[in-house]
Amino acid sequence: MEAWLKRQIEEMMREFQKIREEVERFEEEFFQSFTAREERTVVPLYEVRRSSDKIRVCADLAGVRDKENIDVRVEGRTLKIEAAFSRPFSLEGFVFLRGGVSKYRLEIPLPENIDVGGIKATFRKGVLEVEIPLKVEKFRVKVE
């Protein structure tokens, strides 16, 4: 084969490779909201309720059986929740779940005035509740 033709083909193959990588990157970003491919994690359904003296985070960890499989921690100003399913979850035929998922992961930003020592977490009926007290200066105002 002529050298120039070989170079042309190689050049073309490199272009195809680039396009393929771009498509893979796009797919990964597009599906990240419900499944991070490498780590096989999903974000649980959750709600955050804030009041003046505490923050309450609830997350639906359906599929997680034991509290031993749940890791709740505060790192810096972020609440991190990780929970492993009792068995990996996959649905036959669903392309985006082809690899299955095995873990929930959730990160919630927290304010500066949290009382780390007072954080409590409970797990009932597949729902995790984390209560984070806030250090608040309190004083009573006399009503006249």
Next chain:
Amino acid sequence: MKPGWSISLYGEIPQGGIAVVGLPDAGLVGPISTSHLVKQWDLRNIGYIDSPSIPPVILFHEASPLLPIRIYGGYKGNDFILVVHSDVAIPPKSIYGLSSFLTAKLVEKGVKRVFLLGGIAVQDRLNIETPKTYAASIEAETLDYARRMGIEPLKEGFIGGVYAQILKEGYKRGLSALALLSECFLNYPDPGASASTLQAFSKLVGKEVDVRQLIEQEEEIRLKLRELMKRTMETMKGSGKEYEYTIPALYV
């Protein structure tokens, strides 16, 4: 162009049937209930409802295409049961159009009563073992019938969203409509609440519905419907649901 609604049926529907509606709302109680009912009673897909004002999606099940708002039907004893099931949340701007269209079609098909299966979100759901079901209807006679059958009427407060509009449209058109709403989570799929709703429905129509599977597979259903719940919550904003936590000025 005004978004139009259309219905396609693969065959004739007998007059005098019972209609059951399951649309995504709080806790996805409606579609979980109708999906279970269709399987339990072995009802067939007999048509669909479509409109440019619902999300442009199509489903595939076992490689066969399905439209998102489907109609199922079949006989249970002597009664023809017509089920309207949706896998997409109805956008607020489409609620009026769908409610008006659906009630008109149900009247045209000679349906004698329509049951709206759904939930009513309660804050303390985690502490409720067996959710209670409430009946809501504009028609006094229909509500009386529910009361006689042991379903407590919803006494106070607003009902918002697509079922509120169907109740209104049904009232205007003389269609007997009854909503069966069980205490549920607002933003987590709630098969336990669906089980309660179906038990109340079963009592009212005098036909058995086995809900064991809903209870046994509760966690799996919650996990599977996570994304649909998320989409539904996004759609519910501005649909009138926020009124359900409001005390009306009537009490001033």
